[in-house]
Amino acid sequence: MSDSASAYAASPAAPLLEVRSATRRFAGLVAVDDVSFSLAPNEILGLIGPNGAGKTTLVSLVSGTLAPTSGEIVFEGRRIEGLPAFRRAHLGIGRTFQIMRPFPGLSVLDNVAVGALFGRGGGTRTGLAQAREEARACLDQVGMGAQAGQRADQLGGPGRKRLELAKALAMQPKLLLCDEVMAGLTHVEVDEVVDVIRQVRARGIAVLVIEHVIHAIKSLSDRLLVLHHGEKIADGPTDEVLRSDAVIEAYLGKRRA
Amino acid sequence: MSAPPAQRADAPQTPDKPQAPDKPPTWRRVAAIVVFAALAAVPWLGSDVLVQFGINALLLAVLAQAWNVIGGYAGYASFGNSVFYGLGAYGVGIAMVQWHLPFAVGLALGAAIAVVFALTLGWAVLRLRGHYFAIATLGVAQVMAAIVSNVELAGRNVGLVLPPLNDDRLFYWLALALLAAATLSVAWLTRSRFGFGLIAIRENEEGAAVMGVHTTLYKALAFAIAAFFSALAGGIHAYWITFLDPESAFDISLNVRMIIMAVFGGPGTVLGPIVGALSLSAISELLSSEVTNIAGLFFGVVVVAAVVLMPRGLADAVRGVRLHGWGYFARNVKAHRL
Amino acid sequence: MDLLAQVVANGVLLGGLYAVMALGLALVWGVLNIVNLAHGAFIMLGGYAAWHLYRLAGIDPFAGLPIVAIVMFAAGYAIQRGLLNLVVRAPMFNTLLITFGLEVVFTYCAQLAFSADFRTINPPYAGSNVALGPVTLPVARLAAFAVALALTVGMWLFLLHTRLGRAIRATAQNLVAARLYGVAPRHLYAVTFGLGVALAGMSGALYGTVSQVNPYIGATLTAKSFAISIIGGLDSPLGVIVGGLFLGIVESLTTLYVGPTYADVASFGILVLVLIVRPSGLLGRTA
Numbered sequence: 001m002s003d004s005a006s007a008y009a010a011s012p013a014a015p016l017l018e019v020r021s022a023t024r025r026f027a028g029l030v031a032v033d034d035v036s037f038s039l040a041p042n043e044i045l046g047l048i049g050p051n052g053a054g055k056t057t058l059v060s061l062v063s064g065t066l067a068p069t070s071g072e073i074v075f076e077g078r079r080i081e082g083l084p085a086f087r088r089a090h091l092g093i094g095r096t097f098q099i100m101r102p103f104p105g106l107s108v109l110d111n112v113a114v115g116a117l118f119g120r121g122g123g124t125r126t127g128l129a130q131a132r133e134e135a136r137a138c139l140d141q142v143g144m145g146a147q148a149g150q151r152a153d154q155l156g157g158p159g160r161k162r163l164e165l166a167k168a169l170a171m172q173p174k175l176l177l178c179d180e181v182m183a184g185l186t187h188v189e190v191d192e193v194v195d196v197i198r199q200v201r202a203r204g205i206a207v208l209v210i211e212h213v214i215h216a217i218k219s220l221s222d223r224l225l226v227l228h229h230g231e232k233i234a235d236g237p238t239d240e241v242l243r244s245d246a247v248i249e250a251y252l253g254k255r256r257a
Numbered sequence: 258m259s260a261p262p263a264q265r266a267d268a269p270q271t272p273d274k275p276q277a278p279d280k281p282p283t284w285r286r287v288a289a290i291v292v293f294a295a296l297a298a299v300p301w302l303g304s305d306v307l308v309q310f311g312i313n314a315l316l317l318a319v320l321a322q323a324w325n326v327i328g329g330y331a332g333y334a335s336f337g338n339s340v341f342y343g344l345g346a347y348g349v350g351i352a353m354v355q356w357h358l359p360f361a362v363g364l365a366l367g368a369a370i371a372v373v374f375a376l377t378l379g380w381a382v383l384r385l386r387g388h389y390f391a392i393a394t395l396g397v398a399q400v401m402a403a404i405v406s407n408v409e410l411a412g413r414n415v416g417l418v419l420p421p422l423n424d425d426r427l428f429y430w431l432a433l434a435l436l437a438a439a440t441l442s443v444a445w446l447t448r449s450r451f452g453f454g455l456i457a458i459r460e461n462e463e464g465a466a467v468m469g470v471h472t473t474l475y476k477a478l479a480f481a482i483a484a485f486f487s488a489l490a491g492g493i494h495a496y497w498i499t500f501l502d503p504e505s506a507f508d509i510s511l512n513v514r515m516i517i518m519a520v521f522g523g524p525g526t527v528l529g530p531i532v533g534a535l536s537l538s539a540i541s542e543l544l545s546s547e548v549t550n551i552a553g554l555f556f557g558v559v560v561v562a563a564v565v566l567m568p569r570g571l572a573d574a575v576r577g578v579r580l581h582g583w584g585y586f587a588r589n590v591k592a593h594r595l
Numbered sequence: 596m597d598l599l600a601q602v603v604a605n606g607v608l609l610g611g612l613y614a615v616m617a618l619g620l621a622l623v624w625g626v627l628n629i630v631n632l633a634h635g636a637f638i639m640l641g642g643y644a645a646w647h648l649y650r651l652a653g654i655d656p657f658a659g660l661p662i663v664a665i666v667m668f669a670a671g672y673a674i675q676r677g678l679l680n681l682v683v684r685a686p687m688f689n690t691l692l693i694t695f696g697l698e699v700v701f702t703y704c705a706q707l708a709f710s711a712d713f714r715t716i717n718p719p720y721a722g723s724n725v726a727l728g729p730v731t732l733p734v735a736r737l738a739a740f741a742v743a744l745a746l747t748v749g750m751w752l753f754l755l756h757t758r759l760g761r762a763i764r765a766t767a768q769n770l771v772a773a774r775l776y777g778v779a780p781r782h783l784y785a786v787t788f789g790l791g792v793a794l795a796g797m798s799g800a801l802y803g804t805v806s807q808v809n810p811y812i813g814a815t816l817t818a819k820s821f822a823i824s825i826i827g828g829l830d831s832p833l834g835v836i837v838g839g840l841f842l843g844i845v846e847s848l849t850t851l852y853v854g855p856t857y858a859d860v861a862s863f864g865i866l867v868l869v870l871i872v873r874p875s876g877l878l879g880r881t882a
Contacts, residue, residue: 063467089469101464103457114457117450118469128448171468334688336695381871388630388687392821393870395632396863399818403860509814513699520692554703560696564689565681593685595781 014077016041016206017175022061022071022081024054031057033230034071039175039208044201046221046238047210050250054230055210056098059177062208063095064088075175092120094173096164098180098210104153108163111152112138112170119171138166142196157184165196176200178209182216190216218242226250289528296433300426308425310542312497315432316490318534320515321522322439323486328516329524330443330452331479332459333383336512337394338487340378340401341371343507345488346495350417351410353496364492371488372481379480383473398512402503416502419495428497435493436531439486444527455479456525510553517560523570532571565590597729602851603844604730608740610843612801614836615743616816617823618750619794625829626763626787629679630687632694635817636701637792641667641799642808643705646714656716656804657738663800664793671792676785683784698813705810713807721804739801744836746797750790751832763787815859822866 015038024032032054039045047055060066062073064085073081080088094115103111112135117126121134139145142162147155155163161181168176178197182190194216197207211217217224217238224241226234228250234241241247296315300308320342328334348367352358358366382393406414446452454475457465466472495501514537522533537559545552566586567574577585620634641663648659674697682689723734754760762776766783802808802816819842827838842862849861 065463065467085466086469086471089467095467097464097467101461101467103460103464105460106456110453114453114465114470115468117453118457118465120469122450122469124450126450128450128453131450131453167468334691336691381867385870388691389825389870391688391691392630392818392825393867396818396822396866399815400860400863403856407854407856510699513695516692517696551703553699554707557696557699557701557703561678561693561700564685564693564696565678568682568685568689590681593682593689595680595683595784 013040015039016043016076017062017208018072018074019058019062020072020074022058022068022073024057024061024066025069030230032061032068032227035227035230035232036071037225037232037235039206041174041206042201042204043223044197044207044209044221046217046224047208047227048212048214048217048224049227049233052229053227055227056179057230058227059095059179059208059210062088062175063093063177065095086118089119089171092172092174093177094119094168094171094175095177096161096168096179096181098183100160100164102152102155102160102163102167104151106152107148108144108150108152108155108159109135109139109148111163112166115167115170116172119173121170121172135166135170138170141169141199142166143192158189161185161193165193169200173205176205176207178207178211180210180212182211182213194220214242285528293433293437297430300429305425308429310538312425312429312432312494314535314538315429315436316494317514317518317538318531319432319436319439319486319490320511321518321530321534322436322443323483323490324515325443325519325524325526325530326446326455326486327476327479327483329519329526329530330446330455330459331476332455332462333476333480334387334391334516335394335480335483336391336516337396337398338483338515339398339507339509339511340394341375341484341487342491342494342511343401343405343503344371344374344484345491346501346506347405347411347417347491348488349492349495350412350419350501353419354412354417355410360496363496364489367492368485368488371484375481375484376477379477383476383480395512398507398509402507405507406503411503412501414503416500416506419499419501421499422496425497428493431493432490435486435489440527440531442482442486447527451475451478459525513556513560517556517563521559521563521571523572526570526572529570529572536571568593598851600728601730602847604727604732605736606844606847607840608732608736608843609847610840611740611743611836612736612798612805612839613819613823613843614839615746615794615801616798617820617827617839618747618832618835619791619798620817620820621824621827621829621832621835622750622794623788623791624824626766627683627784628687629683629690629788630694631791632691632817633698633701633813634694634791634795634820635813635815636698636705637667637671637795638799638802638816638820639705639808639810639813640670640701641796642716642803642812643709643714643799644796645800645803646716646808649716649718655718656800657742660742660797660800663796667796668789668793670789672785672789674792675788676781679788680781680784698817702810702813709810711809711811713809714803715807716800716803718804733805735804739805742801743798746794747832747836750794754832759786763790818866819862822862822869825866826869 017039020036022032022035023030035058049055057066061068064083068081072079075091075093080091103114109132113131116122116131116134122131136145136148139148142165144159144162144166147159152163165181182193185193190213197209197220201207209217209220221238223236224234224238225232226241226247233246233250234244299311320338324335324338345367348370349360349363352363352366353360378397382390385393405411411417454465454470457470458472458475462472491506495506518533518537519530521537522531523529541552541555544555566589568589574585581588616638620631623629623631644663644666645656645659648654648662649656679693682693720734724731725734725737754764758776762778762783765776823835823838823842826841827834845861845865846858850858
């Protein structure tokens with residue numbers, strides 16, 4: 001166990017992830033505006049908000065795809081906002097993408113094997129055979145074991161979503177960032193994904209879920225974080241947040257007095 | 258060209274829809290060893306002309322194989338590997354002519370210079386997207402001859418004349434050994450984590466980075482490997498023909514040839530570049546014995562036809578024709594046409 | 596000081612010519628997303644066309660420009676329609692490779708047909724000069740510059756104000772949008788490429804009056820056209836003019852102050868530098 005991990009284990013109340021006043025500007029547009037929140041280990045935090053609220057941008061700041069214009073990102077007590085994405089992957093941050101990024105020419109199995117080889121669970125001593133075994137296990141976990149041999153670019157929408165999940169899982173993350181993994185799925189498929197995320201949490205992984213499917217996020221999340229126009233407008237236990245005026249107003253508009 | 262299929266069982270798979278029975282790897286390994294042995298026997302069995310043709314073809318195969326690492330596996334199509342070839346040639350030339358060092362030292366020097374140049378250049382240009390990278394490398398290739406022709410140590414425009422060594426056989430075996438080394442390196446690549454990472458970079462670079470691949474480092478290494486083997490080929494060639502000048506050492510047309518050979522034979526495969534290099538060299542040689550100067554034209558036509566009809570290389574074409582008949586070509590066109 | 600003025604003037608004249616050379620490439624690249632490595636070969640062929648017109652029919656190269664334009668347009672249209680349209684939806688590398696192949700084919704065909712000798716087009720006024728203040732300007736170069744500028748402005752107006760021009764610009768955004776203009780995509784692509792080749796051919800004819808034509812000039816001119824397109828940005832003919840002038844002046848200055856062999860080095864050095872620092876060019880958005 002590394003130093004930070006053991007120091008970390010000594011104080012179980014310490015948050016896994018802390019975002020402090022994170023801001024991200026794109027030449028005049030402020031996509032994320034002074035957002036702060038924390039995530040405990042093994043917690044499921046739901047991230048909701050109207051379209052364009054900055055949810056994906058915020059997740060990108062955590063995963064390393066984007067760097068914050070200002071603010072700090074602290075993971076396991078370490079500041080990571082200056083680290084490139086691949087190093088954050090080694091630390092244990094895994095992510096699915098809303099606009100999916102499969103490796104089109106590779107098989108589904110090999111897509112996932114990349115995660116096993118290069119993620120936190122991988123390293124220079126991991127062999128291809130071992131990585132493929134781990135990949136197979138991850139595929140089974142998301143219910144895609146049968147499609148392991150197919151080419152990734154031949155999968156349909158739901159399959160691709162699950163592949164994204166399996167890839168992130170293969171990295172053995174401590175924190176899993178899910179960006180709209182349930183978009184476009186049927187009711188039954190959504191329930192299956194909810195199950196998978198619950199199993200992921202049961203294995204000790206913390207999950208941050210961006211979703212629009214409210215009933216799913218309601219049943220999954222311990223806490224909710226709500227963004228609107230890049231700002232945090234609510235942060236607390238799920239039921240409370242969903243009842244708060246600010247959130248309802250953001251989604252539905254002002255009530256007539 | 259689009260993602261190539263892998264041949265060996267260990268490399269990442271790109272399977273067709275119906276699982277066609279593929280050649281078992283041992284068969285292919287045996288075939289490769291037989292072919293290698295046959296090639297090694299040429300200097301004893303073949304004529305002098307054949308040996309000379311062989312040296313050229315083998316060195317081109319090395320270039321194609323080297324290009325395969327950066328272009329075929331990592332997906333960064335360099336149009337300027339001729340630079341490394343030339344640097345290797347000049348390494349040997351300067352070491353032997355100006356400093357009177359042995360050939361082996363010259364080779365090492367050339368390779369070292371090329372690798373350093375690759376890492377430096379790579380730092381600047383590997384961050385560029387696809388076609389910008391291609392253009393940048395093309396630009397660099399264009400100017401190398403001009404730059405080197407101003408360097409005193411390199412003999413300026415006039416070039417250098419190396420001490421002669423009249424032993425074609427030796428050069429032939431050197432070239433063959435180099436090709437074997439390059440090919441074994443590529444074979445190792447396909448079973449290694451590093452190679453897997455390169456392929457992931459090719460398929461989706463941002464996706465690879467997010468999953469933990471150190472893309473900057475891997476690309477630079479791939480470029481350096483390509484530079485290494487290209488430089489050694491250049492060095493051997495220089496000593497063989499004992500003459501070296503900027504125009505011929507940094508010959509831009511080499512880029513066309515190495516790329517088309519790698520791509521025609523099958524980029525991202527272990528044996529593809531060799532197949533492409535040897536077959537295209539042979540055909541071009543036959544044609545130019547008929548009509549002079551037709552060789553270049555031939556390559557151009559092959560490129561154009563291959564890109565339209567078999568963009569994934571010869572190996573994929575053979576498999577495709579076996580599975581789907583001649584319709585394979587029509588399907589390629591249909592998939593890509595406007 | 597006079598020498599500097601002269602060198603800059605030379606650079607400007609050269610730059611105008613470079614600009615129209617690069618214009619065809621930038622058009623095809625910006626609109627069709629086709630990186631045409633055979634561009635320089637088309638310039639070369641245009642040069643030969645003008646040379647033959649002059650030598651065999653006595654047609655003045657400037658007067659013969661419309662003929663060269665039509666012939667090259669037809670060739671470009673046919674090549675796009677018959678060949679390049681077949682790989683448009685393939686990965687970008689395929690277009691690079693196929694145009695690479697075309698470049699080789701054209702170069703060797705030119706070598707076989709026209710021999711490797713250097714050719715220049717020498718109309719009777721080729722030797723005379725015009726004095727403009729402290730600088731002396733060769734008539735041929737001045738005329739080439741004027742025509743180049745006219746063509747560039749003309750192309751700009753065409754793209755902005757004609758229906759076809761707007762359809763072409765729409766294609767750069769969206770193929771469906773182009774359909775809304777009532778033009779079939781395959782035809783539109785072929786027309787655009789034809790225009791690009793026509794511009795290349797015309798610039799080749801102009802080039803033939805100020806410099807030498809031989810089968811091998813293609814590769815360098817392609818690379819320079821790239822440099823100009825990238826330096827100036829792909830989005831407007833104005834950017835190409837700026838890029839062309841910039842390159843022309845840099846080359847002229849380098850030739851004088853450093854040495855003739857370094858002119859090319861300077862251009863490509865700038866190209867690589869621009870690619871690293873600001874890939875969208877001096878004026879462009881992102882390409």
